[in-house]
Amino acid sequence: MRAEELKGHLDALLLAALEDGPRHGYAVIEALRQATGGRLELPTGTIYPALRRLEQAGLITGSWSVVAGRRRRDYQLTPGGARALSGKRSAWRDFSATISAALEGRPCPEPA
Amino acid sequence: MRAEELKGHLDALLLAALEDGPRHGYAVIEALRQATGGRLELPTGTIYPALRRLEQAGLITGSWSVVAGRRRRDYQLTPGGARALSGKRSAWRDFSATISAALEGRPCPEPA
């Protein structure tokens, strides 16, 4: 699946990927790929700038480390980031229900 | 609800609003507002350019008429538009399920 339609929802995904503990960018990509069964393949040019945006916004904090000779930037949620995640999750539910209603006339399709 | 996060999904909504028959722009806004229980309030500066995009893409066709002294542009789905709507609907289901999975760890929240 292309992530072109993500506009506005990527931040929530990144925050969610950091909810279980600190991760570095490359690991965030892997985590989202696994969580979506391989449907979501984020290019590095998408997530690295996004992580910096989130850091600048104070929702995550990053710190450098070196593992196996390679430098990493590990990010973790700030308290504000956790609050933002919670808000974005309910915003997603509202949004998803609204679009589904407009598209299909019911709030959310029940799995069979 | 703000429609800022619509990016990429607006077209599907507009096509869906025209599925039951021809409508003019102003009526599309009303139809989407009603379909979503007032949650979706699209500004005119959003839908008029979007309708023209869809017309240029051949997904809808427009024709002028005059009702009560006011001119209207009525749009209706083309066969290609109907196909596009169908595709966009299933794309939405995929997208929605994928994001929900990444955010909440399950494909789609079941209503209580």
Add this chain to the structure above:
DNA sequence: CACTATGCGTAGCATTACTACTTATAGAAC
């Protein structure tokens, strides 16, 4: 006459994800 609802439209802006590229280390293949 002013105000509101109806109705269409544009110009310019801001956000944001993408492509394509660069830099760097470690290990395996050859």
Add this chain to the structure above:
DNA sequence: GTTCTATAAGTAGTAATGCTACGCATAGTG
């Protein structure tokens, strides 16, 4: 020892697209 892959981070420039803030016009109501 060179090449290829995986790991790891980043930037520059582009394109898409919805938004704000306008302008224009008619009809009806107070």
